[in-house]
Amino acid sequence: MKRLTSLAMQYKIYPIFMFMVSTFLAITVVVQNISIAEILNAMLLSANHDLLNLLIFTLIILIARATFNTMNQMVGNQMAAKVKRDLRQRLIIKQSKDSIGVQMNTLTESVDGIVPFFNSYFPQVFKSTMVPLLIIIAMCFVHLNTALIMIVTAPFIPLFYIIFGLKTRDESKDKMSYLNQFSQQFLNKVKGLITLKLFNRTEYTEKELYEESTTFRDLTMRILKSAFLSGLMLEFISMLGIGLVALEAGLGLILFHNIDFKTAAIAIILAPEFYNAIKDLGQSFHTGKQSEGSSDVLFEVLDREDKEPKPQIQTRLSQSSLIRLDQVKFKYKDADEYALRDINLNIRSGEHIALIGKSGAGKSTLAQLIAQNLEPQSGAITYQQNDLNIGFLSQTPYIFNASIRDNITMFHQVDDAQILQVLADVELKEKVLSLKYGLDTRIGEGGEMLSGGQMRRIELSRILLEHPDLLIFDEPATGLDVKTENVIQNVIEQQFSNITMITIAHRAHTIKNADRRILIEQGTLKLGDAHKLNDLGQGGDEHETTD
Structure with a gap:
């Protein structure tokens, strides 16, 4: 809770505004209930000359109360959206060494899991602090005995929801930790479906997945059980x-005759307001503890020092090629053989290179090495500049459960005009503007669903905003319809004609404009027909040849 609260306090304008709005809300609550008591008292005394004015005044106060309550919730939603965007940006920059399933679950479920703390619990804290406080102050002047009863009984409510909240926090953390494991196991099984079928292990795997999902269901039901018991x-x-x-x-009022009807009415009407405000905090506290369980998993990733150091960018300003690979070897962890061996290659600025070869030959691995996502076991990869901006268009783009704006900008602040321009370039502008919420339309799970081609164009829009120095396309036309493929090819020709580009492809027409075609066979670069393989660098600038 302290970590989440300190995170909220980094956005000071939102808590300050919540405090101000909650103070005005508390004043309207007290005034509204006193005015209702005045109306009842006027009706009892048949003082009809004041009744109309009291009714109009009460209506105005009711509208003001609803307005302040809505404003408090809107501020919470704005703060939650800001925190979520910033946390996702930090996670992306972090480049964790966790498996892809765990990373995706952290970016989506874990980040979404802490949102209720900011849009539900935090606004309720201010509301449940100011409303009871002003009610007690008012009752000290109206009826002291009622104020004393409230002061004595109120602490029992937070005592109970703290006890249940701590239990909920631990259960929520167990749930999110298990979900991380389950996500990666499920992803691994989906990737290996063909292998499982070949070895007749599909029924066993199906049973195993059922047991794992049942365990996750039981963890969820335990949290719901705590919530119901807490509410009771x-x-x-x-x-x-x-x-x-x-x-x-x-x-x-009846026995001792020491208070009048209006005083009794005020006490009885304000009492539910007082206890409901604290009770609502209890429900929100339960939600906050669920968020705390998610935050433990999230902050563990952000705070962790990765054991494996990130690849260090080696620069050599004197080399004539933009990127140079010299005797590079790479082997995946626990693999028996090298995926790439003795790779010598010079990539010159502005040239378009096509990587060709059979599936599994090492094309994608070479591209990942060039993009600095992998580090070779031996050899050297040097760059002509240390701030080389590399764009990567994958075969399977990931769409976050977020708005179109956040999916394109990757949670950075970018002008709408720039976003709409890149959408126009990939022919998605009209589609996005036709949606009800435009750029703020949520896509992915729980939102508008996009086709595979539209998802690929969303990822292409991300790259257009980056203005990369080097662009890597990993099978850009795989699984696309003709229209989407033509859109991508047009964007490549118009927007990236002057930058260095590496394309992995099987289709001949996708690499027809390549300056060089490099064949990879069994992890090595092969010289072949001069018409197909124009040029291969042989390890140093002194060995470079011209096309």
Whole structure:
């Protein structure tokens, strides 16, 4: 809770605004209930000359209360959106060494899991602090005994929801940790479906997945059980407190005659407001503890120092080629053989290179090495500049459960005009503007669903905003319809004609404009027909040849 609260306090304008709005909300709550008591008292005394004015005044206060309550919630939603965007940006920059399933779950489920703390719990904290405080202050002047009952009984409510909240936090953390494991296991099984079928292990895997999903369901039900039990106890204590206030007011009005009807009415009407405000905080506290469980997993990733150092960019300003690979070897962890061996290659600025070869030959691995996503076991990869901006268009773009704007900008602040321009370049502008919420339309799970071609164009829009110095296309036409493929080819020709580009492709027409075609066979570069393989660098600038 402290970590999440300190994170919220980094956006000071939102908590300050919540405090101000909650203060005005608390004033309207007190004034509204006193005015209702005045209306009842006027009706009892048949003072009709004041009734109309009281009704109009009460209506105005009701509207003001609804307005302030809505404003408080809107501020919470704005802060939650800001925090979520910034956390995702930090996670992307972090480049964790976790498996892809765990990374995707952290970016989506874990980040979404902490949102209720900012848009539900945090606004309720201010609301449930100011409303009861002003009610007690008002009751000290109206009826001191009622104020004392509220002061004595109120602490039992937070005591119970703290006890249940701590239990919920631990269960939520267990749930998110298990979801990380389950996500990666599910992803691995999906990737290996063909292998599992060949070895007749599909039924066993299906049973295993069912057991794992059942375990996750049980963890979720445990949290719901705690929520229902917590709600029951909060209702019981609230009803007990309201009953004591009503009893005291009733005895004072009917038996002891030490208070009048208006005072008793104010006490009885304000009591539910007082206890409900604290009870609502209890429900939100339960939600906040669920967010805390998600945040433990999230902050563990952000705070962790990766054991494996990130690849260090080696620059050599004197070399004539933009990128140079010298005797590069790479082997995946636990693999017996090298995926790439003795790779010598010079990539000159502005040239378009096509990597060709059979599936599994090492084309994608070479591209990942050039993009600095992998580090070779031996040899050297040097760059002519240390701030080389590399764009990568993959075969399977990932769409976040977020808005179109965030999916294109990757949670950075970018002008709408720039976003619409890149959408126009990939012929998605009209489609996006036709949606109800435009750029703020949520896509992915729970939002507007996009076709495979539209997803690929969303990723292409990301690259257009980056203005890369080097662009890598990994099978850009795989699985696309003719229209989308033509759109991508047109964008490549118009927008990236003057930058260095590496394309991995099987289709001949996708690499027809390549300056060089490099064949990879079994992890090595092969010289072939001069018409197909124009030029291969042989390890140093002194060995470079011209096309």
